[in-house]
Amino acid sequence: MRRLIAIAALSLLTLTACENNPASRPAATPVEATSTRALSADDPSLEPPALEKGVGIQSALTQFVDAKDRVSLTPDEWKKRLDEKEFYILREEGTERAFTGDLLDNKDTGIYACAACGAPLFSSETKYESGTGWPSFYTPIQEGRVGEETDRKLGMARTEVHCARCGGHLGHVFPDGPDPTGLRYCINSVSLDFVSTEDGGKK
Numbered sequence: 001m002r003r004l005i006a007i008a009a010l011s012l013l014t015l016t017a018c019e020n021n022p023a024s025r026p027a028a029t030p031v032e033a034t035s036t037r038a039l040s041a042d043d044p045s046l047e048p049p050a051l052e053k054g055v056g057i058q059s060a061l062t063q064f065v066d067a068k069d070r071v072s073l074t075p076d077e078w079k080k081r082l083d084e085k086e087f088y089i090l091r092e093e094g095t096e097r098a099f100t101g102d103l104l105d106n107k108d109t110g111i112y113a114c115a116a117c118g119a120p121l122f123s124s125e126t127k128y129e130s131g132t133g134w135p136s137f138y139t140p141i142q143e144g145r146v147g148e149e150t151d152r153k154l155g156m157a158r159t160e161v162h163c164a165r166c167g168g169h170l171g172h173v174f175p176d177g178p179d180p181t182g183l184r185y186c187i188n189s190v191s192l193d194f195v196s197t198e199d200g201g202k203k
């Protein structure tokens with residue numbers, strides 16, 4: 001009997017492992033953009049919405065820009081909007097030093113929006129401690145919010161992730177994350193603005 005239980009437990013483990021294999025996950029369905037609008041640095045749609053205190057994450061999400069909205073700014077307009085460090089990471093695919101980001105240990109409830117264009121990217125509900133020194137999430141907040149591209153800059157293939165709305169560089173995604181996706185979205189704090197759904201504030 002004990003042996004039977006062991007076999008059953010083992011098959012369950014194998015099954016779970018297969019489900020978590022990122023290679024077998026269905027390809028993300030891209031959300032089709034309506035059109036790409038050219039904006040200036042002070043366009044109000046580039047700011048995340050001011051939320052009411054205590055609003056739930058799902059309800060807060062409906063107040064952000066539509067997933068189909070795509071925008072472009074010239075490098076000069078981005079420079080007006082972003083400081084030097086933000087421009088380097090978001091527009092030139094830089095990386096902040098590990099363990100230096102101000103959102104690394106943030107445990108408040110809310111939405112992580114793109115620091116460049118205000119689009120919602122990640123939820124506090126999927127943030128976890130990866131021990132890598134960068135804020136880590138196991139999935140984006142919604143289908144179509146985060147785009148992927150192959151990055152061969154370090155002489156190996158990595159998957160770069162960016163904001164689907166403005167193309168701003170966020171970080172990379174690796175297949176060593178926790179359940180239920182098995183993915184680790186390793187994101188620069190500089191690329192994110194945290195909008196609390198508890199007190200409505202922005203960090």
Ligand SMILES: [Zn+2]
Pocket residue numbers: 114115116117118119163164165166167168
């Ligand atoms: Zn963006």
